[in-house]
Amino acid sequence: MPQKPLFISEKALDRENQAKYITITVTDMGTPRLKTEYNVSVLVLVSDVNHNAPAFTQTSYTLFVLENHSPALHIRSVSATDRDSGNNAQVTYSLLPPQHPHLPVASLVSINTDNGHLFALRSLDHEALQAFEFCVGATDRGSLALSSKALVRVLVLDTNDNPPFVLYPLQNGSAPCTELVPQEAEPGYRVTKVVAVGGDSGQNAWLSFQLPKATEPRLFSVWEDNGEVRTARLLSVRDAAKHRLLVLVKDNGEPPRSATTTLRVLLVNGFSQPYLPLPEAVLAQAQADWLIVYLVVALASVSLLFLFSVLLFVVVWLCRRSRGAAVGHCSVP
Numbered sequence: 001m002p003q004k005p006l007f008i009s010e011k012a013l014d015r016e017n018q019a020k021y022i023t024i025t026v027t028d029m030g031t032p033r034l035k036t037e038y039n040v041s042v043l044v045l046v047s048d049v050n051h052n053a054p055a056f057t058q059t060s061y062t063l064f065v066l067e068n069h070s071p072a073l074h075i076r077s078v079s080a081t082d083r084d085s086g087n088n089a090q091v092t093y094s095l096l097p098p099q100h101p102h103l104p105v106a107s108l109v110s111i112n113t114d115n116g117h118l119f120a121l122r123s124l125d126h127e128a129l130q131a132f133e134f135c136v137g138a139t140d141r142g143s144l145a146l147s148s149k150a151l152v153r154v155l156v157l158d159t160n161d162n163p164p165f166v167l168y169p170l171q172n173g174s175a176p177c178t179e180l181v182p183q184e185a186e187p188g189y190r191v192t193k194v195v196a197v198g199g200d201s202g203q204n205a206w207l208s209f210q211l212p213k214a215t216e217p218r219l220f221s222v223w224e225d226n227g228e229v230r231t232a233r234l235l236s237v238r239d240a241a242k243h244r245l246l247v248l249v250k251d252n253g254e255p256p257r258s259a260t261t262t263l264r265v266l267l268v269n270g271f272s273q274p275y276l277p278l279p280e281a282v283l284a285q286a287q288a289d290w291l292i293v294y295l296v297v298a299l300a301s302v303s304l305l306f307l308f309s310v311l312l313f314v315v316v317w318l319c320r321r322s323r324g325a326a327v328g329h330c331s332v333p
Contacts, residue, residue, distance in 0.1 A: 049084075049088075050084055050088040050140065050142030050143065050144055050145075050146060051084070051146075052082055052083040052084050052088075052146070053082070053140070053146035053147060053148045054080040054081065054082045054091045054138035054139065054140055054146070054147065054148050055080055055081060055082070055083075055148060056078060056079065056080045056138060056148060056149075056150040057078075057079050057080070057081070058078075058150065059150055059151070060150060060151040060152070060153065061076065061078055061150060061151070061152045061153070062153050062155065063075050063076050063118070063152065063153070063154045063155070064154075064155050064157055065120060065124060065154060065155070065156055065157065066156075066157045066159055067123070067124050067125055067126040067127075067156050067157065067158060067159050067161070068123055068124075068125070068159055068161060069120060069123055069124065070123070071120065071121060071122050071123060072120075072121070073120045074117055074118070075109070075118045075120055075154070076117075076118055077115060077116045077117045077118065078093065078111075078116040078118065078136055078138075078150060078152065079116055080093070080116070080138035080148065080150075082140050084140065084142065087140070087141040087142060088140055088141070088142040089140065090140060090141040091138050091139065091140055091141075092113045092114065092138070092139050092140075092141070093111050093112065093113050093114075093115075093116045093136060093137065093138055094111065094113060094136065094137045094139070095109070095110070095111050095134060095135075095136060095137075096134070096135040096136065096137045096149055098134055098135075099135075103132055103134075105132070105134040107121060107122070108120065108121060108122065108124070108132065108154075109121060109134070109154070111136055116136070116138075118136075118152070124156045125156075126156045126157065126158040126159070126200070126201065127162065127199070127200070129156055130155070130156055131153065131154065131155050131156065132153075132154055133151060133152060133153040133154065134151075134152055134154075135149045135150065135151055135152070136149065136150055136152055137149045138150075158200050158201045158202055158204055159200075159204075159253075160200055160204040160251065160253025160254065160255070160256070160257055161199075161200065161257075162198070162199025162200050162257065163199060163251070163257040163258060163259050164196045164197065164198050164199065164207055164249045164250070164251055164257065164258065164259045165196060165197055165198075165199055165259065166194065166195070166196045166249060166259055166261045167195040167196060167197060168193070168194065168195040169192075169194070169261060169262075169263065171261055177264070178264045178265070178266050179191050179192045179229075179263060179264065179265045179266070180265075180266050180268050181231065181235070181265055181266070181267050181268070182267075182268060182269070183235050183237070183239075183267050183268065183269055184235075185231050185235055186231070186234065187231055187232065187233050187234055188230050188231060189230060189231040190228060190229075190230050191220065191229040191230060191231065191263075191265060192228075192229050192263065193226070193227055193228045193229065194209060194222070194227035194228075194229065194247050194249065194261060194263070195227065196209075196227065196249045196259065196261075198251050200251070200253060203252045203253065204251055204252065204253035205251065205252075206251060206252035207227075207249055207250065207251055207252075208224050208225070208249075208250050208251075208252070209222045209223065209224055209225075209226075209227040209247060209248070209249055209250075210222065210224070210247070210248040210250065211229075211245060211246070211247060211248070212246060212248050213245075213246035214243065214244070214245045214246065215240060215242075215243040215244050215245070216239065216240065216243060218232060218233065219231065219232060219233065219235070219239065219243065220232055220243070220245055220265070222245075222247055227247070227249070229245065229247070229263065235267060239267060240267075241266060241267050241268075242264070242265075242266055242267075243264070243265040243266075243267070244262060244263070244264055244265075245262070245263040245264075245265060246260055246261075246262055246263075247260065247261050247262075247263060248260050249261070
């Protein structure tokens with residue numbers, strides 16, 4: 001009577017390496033061993049045990065995001081696979097708590113638990129935050145769930161959204177500074193230097209300088225690279241004493257952004273005079289001088305009147321004192 005075959009594994013079974021085993025030939029255990037007259041094929045299926053954790057396709061991800069993007073932007077997807085089967089191979093994604101509690105990662109990005117898609121939640125500003133990183137987790141749905149994690153680093157790329165800022169001359173509404181230039185200055189004489197910084201980074205912060213407008217365009221020039229303002233030719237007595245220059249500062253972004261500043265230049269006859277006032281200042285000074293003269297004259301008049309009054313009082317007092325002796329001798333009424 002045929003007996004049911006007994007199958008004994010010679011080594012531990014691993015479903016992930018081999019899920020099916022086939023026995024082809026059946027023999028008895030007698031002596032001598034006899035084979036059956038027919039072949040029997042036995043299929044052995046190995047059931048799965050959740051012993052493999054999800055594995056990310058990369059141990060770390062670097063993502064690039066342009067600043068000032070629209071909210072809910074899809075940045076990129078992370079992906080993890082599990083070598084198990086069934087629920088043991090189903091993966092869900094999550095954001096892990098940040099290592100630095102002061103960085104609110106959950107308010108910056110989110111992750112789709114089913115497919116690993118990452119959506120910036122709000123617009124990012126390169127000038128405020130250039131880069132940040134966080135960890136994402138992948139967890140299977142096994143009864144004893146296993147998980148793994150990967151590092152995600154986000155780089156916020158700069159866009160040209162800030163115009164240059166002029167540090168000198170000051171543009172805060174105060175009295176404009178006047179640069180003095182001797183009339184004996186040779187061509188190339190350094191008048192002043194416009195100092196500015198770019199509000200962005202990289203090539204968006206590279207600045208160039210131009211002189212689009214001036215009282216005498218051929219008298220001054222500005223160096224494109226460093227903002228130095230110099231005389232372009234030899235000065236003459238026929239040149240106006242007062243000049244106004246408009247300097248344009250432009251960055252190298254696309255599209256470029258720019259700012260302007262105004263320079264006031266005064267040609268003086270040497271530097272023996274510490275400062276040659278402008279015509280407006282001369283008029284104000286003349287008015288002040290007339291006021292001083294008026295006050296001096298008024299004060300002198302009051303002083304003379306007071307002195308005359310004192311002398312008159314003394315004379316009257318002396319006459320009254322001597323009236324009893326010789327009234328007719330006093331000529332004062």
